[in-house]
Amino acid sequence: MTTARGDVGSLYLHIPFCERKCEYCDFTSVAGATGSDAYMEALCTEVRRLGERLGRLSLDTVFIGGGTPSLVDPELLAGLVATVRNTFSVAVDAEVTMEANPSSVSTGRARAWKAAGVNRISLGVQSLEADALSFLGRVHDADRALAAVGEVRAAGFTSINCDLIYAVPGLGDTRWRRTLERVVAAGPTHISCYELTVEPGTPLHTQVRRGLVKPVEGVRSMRQHRIAVEVLERAGYAQYEVSNFALPGEECRHNLVYWHNGYYAAAGVGAHGHLPAEAAAAIGLDVEAGAVSMRYWHGRGIAAYGRAVGAGLLPVAGSEPVGPGMREQERVMLGLRLREGVRIGASSLVEARALEGLGLLAVDGDRVRATARGEAVLNQVTLRLIGDQAA
Numbered sequence: 001m002t003t004a005r006g007d008v009g010s011l012y013l014h015i016p017f018c019e020r021k022c023e024y025c026d027f028t029s030v031a032g033a034t035g036s037d038a039y040m041e042a043l044c045t046e047v048r049r050l051g052e053r054l055g056r057l058s059l060d061t062v063f064i065g066g067g068t069p070s071l072v073d074p075e076l077l078a079g080l081v082a083t084v085r086n087t088f089s090v091a092v093d094a095e096v097t098m099e100a101n102p103s104s105v106s107t108g109r110a111r112a113w114k115a116a117g118v119n120r121i122s123l124g125v126q127s128l129e130a131d132a133l134s135f136l137g138r139v140h141d142a143d144r145a146l147a148a149v150g151e152v153r154a155a156g157f158t159s160i161n162c163d164l165i166y167a168v169p170g171l172g173d174t175r176w177r178r179t180l181e182r183v184v185a186a187g188p189t190h191i192s193c194y195e196l197t198v199e200p201g202t203p204l205h206t207q208v209r210r211g212l213v214k215p216v217e218g219v220r221s222m223r224q225h226r227i228a229v230e231v232l233e234r235a236g237y238a239q240y241e242v243s244n245f246a247l248p249g250e251e252c253r254h255n256l257v258y259w260h261n262g263y264y265a266a267a268g269v270g271a272h273g274h275l276p277a278e279a280a281a282a283i284g285l286d287v288e289a290g291a292v293s294m295r296y297w298h299g300r301g302i303a304a305y306g307r308a309v310g311a312g313l314l315p316v317a318g319s320e321p322v323g324p325g326m327r328e329q330e331r332v333m334l335g336l337r338l339r340e341g342v343r344i345g346a347s348s349l350v351e352a353r354a355l356e357g358l359g360l361l362a363v364d365g366d367r368v369r370a371t372a373r374g375e376a377v378l379n380q381v382t383l384r385l386i387g388d389q390a391a
């Protein structure tokens with residue numbers, strides 16, 4: 001049986017400030033750090049309130065994402081990490097990740113993050129090609145990005161991720177390969193490669209709609225993904241998830257919780273959480289009969305968030321019950337993305353073999369994972385695999 005405490009070992013915290021908005025971004029963030037002092041105070045209050053309702057959870061992973069957490073005053077970040085430690089029981093060897101952008105990294109700031117208890121830095125490098133960085137609306141150049149890797153290492157971080165983006169219009173395969181090779185040479189322990197997607201509501205979406213930008217076609221995008229797999233695996237980074245590559249033992253434990261369909265609490269504007277039913281009820285969510293768990297989310301407005309916290313509320317904007325069928329569907333869909341694959345029931349094996357015959361799945365005993373072709377049609381593959389069970 002799930003309990004309010006036992007099954008939740010992860011916490012996500014959102015910090016919504018950026019130097020400026022990138023062209024493709026639909027994350028909850030605003031340009032500038034105005035109001036960050038008051039926001040960080042409200043975030044600490046929400047964390048304490050979560051603790052009052054959930055009890056002193058044992059946390060194995062904490063992820064401070066954004067936005068650009070590295071932009072806010074390191075003392076405020078230290079205050080946030082201290083609040084988490086005072087509120088919850090953070091394991092001695094917990095993974096505490098913070099996202100940072102190269103433009104707000106220095107050795108001094110990185111030392112302060114380290115002293116605060118952060119032990120993993122995820123850097124938004126995205127590209128090392130000037131035209132791609134400019135297209136994406138990033139504020140740093142290649143030299144700053146590579147210097148930032150050195151600075152966080154000099155400050156004592158041994159776990160360093162670099163985020164990269166492929167399928168950027170104008171960025172050919174040769175220069176994508178060069179970016180990968182230069183990032184590898186900088187020596188991060190983890191590299192994430194995400195396909196550029198055109199999200200509604202972003203400036204990039206407007207440009208595409210007006211015909212000013214032509215998105216990279218699927219064939220080239222898949223080729224660039226294959227180039228990433230080839231370059232990174234040759235350099236010793238194992239592809240443990242579709243978009244994620246790590247040196248041995250450097251997989252992101254927090255993100256693995258998501259892909260294993262595990263539970264996590266969340267705080268901060270725009271943050272999404274997923275709690276077992278008992279824990280969801282403990283924080284005041286209206287849990288439907290039959291729900292195994294609840295997904296919930298915060299609103300995107302920073303001012304409204306501050307007001308709700310100030311009024312003594314847990315500022316949750318919405319929630320959705322997850323029944324046993326949906327939970328199983330999500331488990332399989334997320335697990336198919338992992339190199340280790342996901343276990344399926346005997347009743348799905350015949351269908352799995354059929355999908356393997358189509359080149360969409362790889363089957364190993366009772367475990368299956370999506371092939372490169374299967375990844376492109378993951379929803380359909382999942383539905384065929386477990387459609388009848390999920391109904």
Ligand code: SF4
Nearest residue numbers: 018021022025066067
């Ligand atoms: S730095 Fe990240 S969160 Fe901020 S605007 Fe750019 S993509 Fe969005």
